[in-house]
Amino acid sequence: MKHLHAILTAAMLGVVLCSYAQEQKLFRLVNGNGMEAVISNYGARLVSLTAHNWNGRLEPVIKGYVNKEEYLKDRSLGATLIYFGKNNEETLSGKTWELVSSDNQSVSLRYVTAEGENGLDGKLNVTVTYTLSDQNALDVDYRIATTAETRLEVTNGICFNLSGEMHRSILKQHLWIDAFQTNTYNQQRRLTGVLQRIRNTPLDFTKPREIGERIKRTHNGYDNAYQLRHPDNMQKPAAILFDAQSGRAMTVYSSEPTLSINTYGKESCGISLQPLHAGYNSGMEKIGNELHPGQVFHGATVFFFTTDPPLIMRAK
Structure with a gap:
């Protein structure tokens, strides 16, 4: 009888694990130029992205793991990161999201939190849409609603390396x-909301510079939140990253007023460029991150790739 119970338990566990595995899916987006993005519904994360180099070869431009088990150890990499509720914790990168819609170039994923998750009195309804356009741009669009007032921080865990070799x-x-x-x-x-000028400091990238030029003068690489000069204008680039060897340039456009830059240390092989709903608008009014019932938070980020770098990146 004990053996029968063990067999039944193992069988039931196998069914649960298989069901769990089946819930995790990958969605492959391909644009008209062959550029490819792969999205996982585990954490609504970007797990792979390719872009052309100067001679047209497609190569990876973001860091990721081959085995999905690695994402259990590093849940933030590539994921949609949302801090909310009274506990202000990030939990959704470890959840399997529901598919809303998908086609060859776009996928929408949704997650509705449980009542009381993170100490929130109600529920959070989150939708993230990834779109890979024929202009070689990856658009990331967030829409969030709540049934109870909560503080909200939204960004991504994507880590870039434009060289093509991670x-x-x-x-x-x-x-x-x-x-x-x-x-x-x-x-x-x-x-804190306290702004500090960065002219003539290692944090000053108002002119294009090699990331490593002054990184040794930082405490532990770059891990700083930049208040953008054009916080209300998505037509203005927030940042540009350029790799001369591959010829790739990536321009970041954001609806948010702050851009967090992280190189994960001084000897870096990856960089995150994470928009934050914080800081000040163009009128220098402080941005609030409270979301109320009846409101819909909408944020957007565009990562635009080219092998024809903007003029500012060609300046000596």
């Missing part, structure tokens, strides 16, 4: 950021 250093890649100031963090890694 183990190659990014220190020779050039970075430009449309910002004269940073928004400082407190000891709890919360933005």
